[in-house]
Amino acid sequence: MSIEILDITGGPTSGNPFDAIGYQGISGGESAATMPGAAAIASYTNDLAVCVYGGYDGQTVSTGPSGMTAASGAHSGSNTSIYAYWQALSAQYGIIGNRPVTWSAAEAAMNVTLLIQAASPSSPSGTIYTQRSNSTLLGGETHSTPNATTMTQSLQTAEVGDLVIMFIHWTGQSGVVVSSVSSSHVTWASSAAVVFTGSVTTYHGEIWYGTVTTAETATVTITFNEESTAGTELGFDEWSASAGSAWTVQAAGTYDSGSSTDETVSSASVTATGNGLFWSYDVTDNVGLFGLTGDYGYYFTVDNSEGSPISFRDDLSGVSYQSSAWQPTAGRWDSGAVIFQKT
Amino acid sequence: MWRTLPGLAAGSGYPVPVAVQVAAAAPQVASSSAVAGTFTATAPSGVTAGNLLVAVCYDAQGSSETFTAPSGWSAPSSGASNYVSGAVGVCV
Numbered sequence: 001m002s003i004e005i006l007d008i009t010g011g012p013t014s015g016n017p018f019d020a021i022g023y024q025g026i027s028g029g030e031s032a033a034t035m036p037g038a039a040a041i042a043s044y045t046n047d048l049a050v051c052v053y054g055g056y057d058g059q060t061v062s063t064g065p066s067g068m069t070a071a072s073g074a075h076s077g078s079n080t081s082i083y084a085y086w087q088a089l090s091a092q093y094g095i096i097g098n099r100p101v102t103w104s105a106a107e108a109a110m111n112v113t114l115l116i117q118a119a120s121p122s123s124p125s126g127t128i129y130t131q132r133s134n135s136t137l138l139g140g141e142t143h144s145t146p147n148a149t150t151m152t153q154s155l156q157t158a159e160v161g162d163l164v165i166m167f168i169h170w171t172g173q174s175g176v177v178v179s180s181v182s183s184s185h186v187t188w189a190s191s192a193a194v195v196f197t198g199s200v201t202t203y204h205g206e207i208w209y210g211t212v213t214t215a216e217t218a219t220v221t222i223t224f225n226e227e228s229t230a231g232t233e234l235g236f237d238e239w240s241a242s243a244g245s246a247w248t249v250q251a252a253g254t255y256d257s258g259s260s261t262d263e264t265v266s267s268a269s270v271t272a273t274g275n276g277l278f279w280s281y282d283v284t285d286n287v288g289l290f291g292l293t294g295d296y297g298y299y300f301t302v303d304n305s306e307g308s309p310i311s312f313r314d315d316l317s318g319v320s321y322q323s324s325a326w327q328p329t330a331g332r333w334d335s336g337a338v339i340f341q342k343t
Numbered sequence: 344m345w346r347t348l349p350g351l352a353a354g355s356g357y358p359v360p361v362a363v364q365v366a367a368a369a370p371q372v373a374s375s376s377a378v379a380g381t382f383t384a385t386a387p388s389g390v391t392a393g394n395l396l397v398a399v400c401y402d403a404q405g406s407s408e409t410f411t412a413p414s415g416w417s418a419p420s421s422g423a424s425n426y427v428s429g430a431v432g433v434c435v
Contacts, residue, residue, distance in 0.1 A: 001400065001401065001402040002400070002401045002402075003398060003399070003400045003401075004398065004399045004401075005396055005397065005398045005399075006396070006397045006398075006399075007390050007391075007394050007395075007396055008394060008395040008396070008397060009391065009393075009394050009395075011394075011395040012395070013393050016417075017395055017397075050397065052399045052401070054401030077401070080401055080402060082399070082401050084399070110401060112399055114397065114399075116395065116397070
């Protein structure tokens with residue numbers, strides 16, 4: 001066992017000092033030399049990010065997390081090792097995604113990411129995007145077979161003005177697409193933000209979005225262009241923005257892996273024209289386990305053991321964005337990604 | 344051994360770690376019955392009053408293990424894990 005204690009100045013002097021705490025772990029049976037950081041997210045300015053990694057005795061971190069400073073030179077516990085890194089986040093930073101590291105050996109390992117408040121944080125100057133809730137974590141995700149031209153799913157919205165992202169995919173039924181999405185309490189876009197279809201996998205995925213008009217439970221109706229008889233994964237993700245009045249799509253992209261296989265699942269690459277929220281949905285052959293790219297937050301769909309990687313980040317500028325996740329066995333995948341903005 | 348860390352000057356608006364300590368403790372033994380153990384980390388010296396001490400405990404014994412915050416420390420308001428737990432307190 002290892003215990004690491006950090007002595008921190010400049011934090012709050014009372015109350016709960018944590019803005020966010022995230023954990024991630026991987027067992028020996030799913031060992032990977034590249035270990036994830038936690039999928040922690042936050043929209044707090046000037047926080048101190050502390051990432052602590054634990055491994056077995058003699059297992060060392062070969063490459064530390066990008067952008068972070070090693071906090072100590074002593075790493076040995078009893079039968080375990082422990083490594084701490086830290087980074088002072090800027091006033092502009094909205095999300096700290098995972099901070100993966102490379103271990104000297106593929107073994108079981110863990111990460112805990114702590115975001116500690118500044119005593120007197122400054123105010124951000126740009127729009128900060130914050131994940132409010134998502135149906136995967138709240139149990140509202142579904143996997144079912146419609147056998148009809150429509151399917152419905154309950155959605156509990158949290159805050160008026162938020163963005164609701166709907167992700168949906170199925171396999172092996174060509175020609176079927178989503179014609180419309182409708183519900184009370186949400187004003188849905190009239191068309192998908194992005195649609196992607198695998199040339200080899202036959203995966204078909206779509207990302208739709210809407211704006212919350214009332215924070216209540218709604219029944220969302222998805223209408224297909226013809227009867228859908230395929231097992232369908234469906235869920236929602238709600239986001240807030242610190243400024244702006246209307247949600248729009250800034251850019252979108254798709255990725256088709258064709259016949260190529262890999263353990264590393266790269267999302268679609270999308271070029272931003274300014275700040276916004278990057279959000280990607282990957283449909284993979286195998287269950288996705290964790291994210292590999294720093295600065296992106298991740299979660300994985302749970303119904304039907306799909307494990308579809310979903311990644312996101314904000315604090316964008318006019319460059320291309322692309323995340324990557326990990327599936328434990330090399331496989332194919334297809335992806336769609338959207339940059340949303342509220343202006 | 345406490346180590347002084349490079350970093351931003353205190354008061355610049357960021358919380359900054361100024362020292363870190365790693366302690367080893369006896370590994371907890373896996374058993375068919377519940378096993379509880381007390382693990383000790385050396386108390387720091389030279390800590391400035393008002394600083395925050397954050398302790399992260401890691402053991403590799405599996406998903407059922409939990410940690411209890413030591414006396415005088417507070418556990419995080421959130422954060423249970425199959426792999427790690429932590430404790431936090433303000434040093435006064």
